[in-house]
Amino acid sequence: MKRLLSIFGAIGLLTFAVTAQAEQITLHLTHAFPNRDSLFLKPIAEKFMQQNPDIKIELEANATDCPALLQQLLRDGVTGSLPDMVSGVCYTDMPTLAERGMLTPLDKLIADDADWKNVGVAPGALATTTVQGHVFAIPQSVSASIAYYNMSLIRKVRPDLKKFELSWSDILAIADDLKKILPGRHAAFLRILCRQL
Secondary structure, three states: OOOEEEOOOHHHHHHHHOOOOOOOEEEEEEEEOHHHHHHHHHHHHHHHHHHOOOEEEEEEEEEOOHHHHHHHHHHHHHHOOOOOEEEOOOHHHHHHHHHOOOEOOOHHHHHHOOOHHHHOOOHHHHHOOEEOOEEOOOOOEEEEEEOOOOHHHHHHHOOOOOOOOOOHHHHHHHHHHHHHHOOOOOOOOOEEEEEEO
């Protein structure tokens, strides 16, 4: 049975792929959350392929969330069509896949990597991706910044603003303009949500 390399994050993707041979190789990377994860996986894969022209990475995002990805992988395991790598398997699903022999342990890969200590993955983080004493994935964190706008205030300085795909420079410029007309008010407030995947 083909076994799956479960990767959480770009570091794992690059570390595994760098061991590939000189002949043309295509690696299939399946992931969930296409609207979110494709945004950071695609540029990483593209940059890696530019640096390693003999390796092609095909991103496949057929699952909307973790339960859908687990069901897809279980079906793929039965039909013998598992991808080479996966990103975004929920930690709680890893024992199910590991017990079925569908995941490849990363212990040797980590032990043989002289630069592993410089990667910055804390041992406690690896505990979340360890099943029966074997590391099966590299954990990743995703940060999402959420911007809330008080339109009644923004309209005072940007009455024609319609698009809210604003850069940080745009947001800070609006805050500066608001501070000028409302000196006693906080013009910007930032809340960052971090979620360990």
